[in-house]
Amino acid sequence: MASFNLEKVLSIALMVIIVMLSTVLHEVAHAATANALGDPTAKERGRLTLNPFKHLDLVGSLVLPLLMALVGGPIFAFAKPVPYNPNRLRHPIRDEVLVALAGPACNFLQACIGAAAFRAVVTAVGYTGLGEAAIWGLDALATYVYLNLMLMFFNLIPLPPLDGSSIVSPLLRGKARDWYYVVQRNAMPVLLAVMYLVPMVLHVNPVGMYLDATAAPLAVALIGY
Numbered sequence: 702m703a704s705f706n707l708e709k710v711l712s713i714a715l716m717v718i719i720v721m722l723s724t725v726l727h728e729v730a731h732a733a734t735a736n737a738l739g740d741p742t743a744k745e746r747g748r749l750t751l752n753p754f755k756h757l758d759l760v761g762s763l764v765l766p767l768l769m770a771l772v773g774g775p776i777f778a779f780a781k782p783v784p785y786n787p788n789r790l791r792h793p794i795r796d797e798v799l800v801a802l803a804g805p806a807c808n809f810l811q812a813c814i815g816a817a818a819f820r821a822v823v824t825a826v827g828y829t830g831l832g833e834a835a836i837w838g839l840d841a842l843a844t845y846v847y848l849n850l851m852l853m854f855f856n857l858i859p860l861p862p863l864d865g866s867s868i869v870s871p872l873l874r875g876k877a878r879d880w881y882y883v884v885q886r887n888a889m890p891v892l893l894a895v896m897y898l899v900p901m902v903l904h905v906n907p908v909g910m911y912l913d914a915t916a917a918p919l920a921v922a923l924i925g926y
Contacts, residue, residue, distance in 0.1 A: 723811055728756045734800050777852070816925075
């Protein structure tokens with residue numbers, strides 16, 4: 702029993718560390734892309750850095766993923782939003798979309814790197830002949846791939862403060878854009894209700910179903926197992 706508890710604690714700690722690392726890189730990707738496209742706001746405010754303390758949010762980057770790992774649900778996290786000024790971008794409408802896409806794209810790149818490392822190890826030495834430590838390392842790589850894909854698809858949901866909202870809103874015009882801004886103003890309660898209230902009351906988890914249909918099969922495809 703003690704062994705099982707220790708294994709669970711280590712697994713949760715690993716997931717939280719991976720989520721924190723991946724979230725930091727996600728935010729740095731936003732900052733670097735904005736800077737490359739003409740807006741140095743994040744750089745001026747010290748956010749174009751790999752220093753995790755400049756990006757991590759106590760609740761969003763540590764407490765939230767820890768609680769989600771403990772209850773066994775999908776793990777989400779957020780860091781301090783990277784400041785940027787779309788008016789300083791060279792092509793505001795196009796570049797705002799590119800800045801928003803940079804975070805999820807960074808998570809996808811991390812997933813691909815993790816999957817490539819996983820496949821390289823398995824191809825080189827096989828899976829059945831590995832020792833316990835090596836198997837744990839492969840499990841860590843698989844977790845790294847899956848969690849990054851979860852973060853990617855979760856952030857693509859078109860509701861603030863997620864990146865999907867910044868991808869969708871610049872593409873809308875006229876009444877469609879006005880309507881979307883109304884949705885944005887009420888998006889956080891809607892997002893929280895979909896994540897927590899709907900599963901509790903209706904016993905249906907739409908966000909979990911969405912991730913099961915997107916992140917999970919893509920992780921299996923990338924890893925090959």
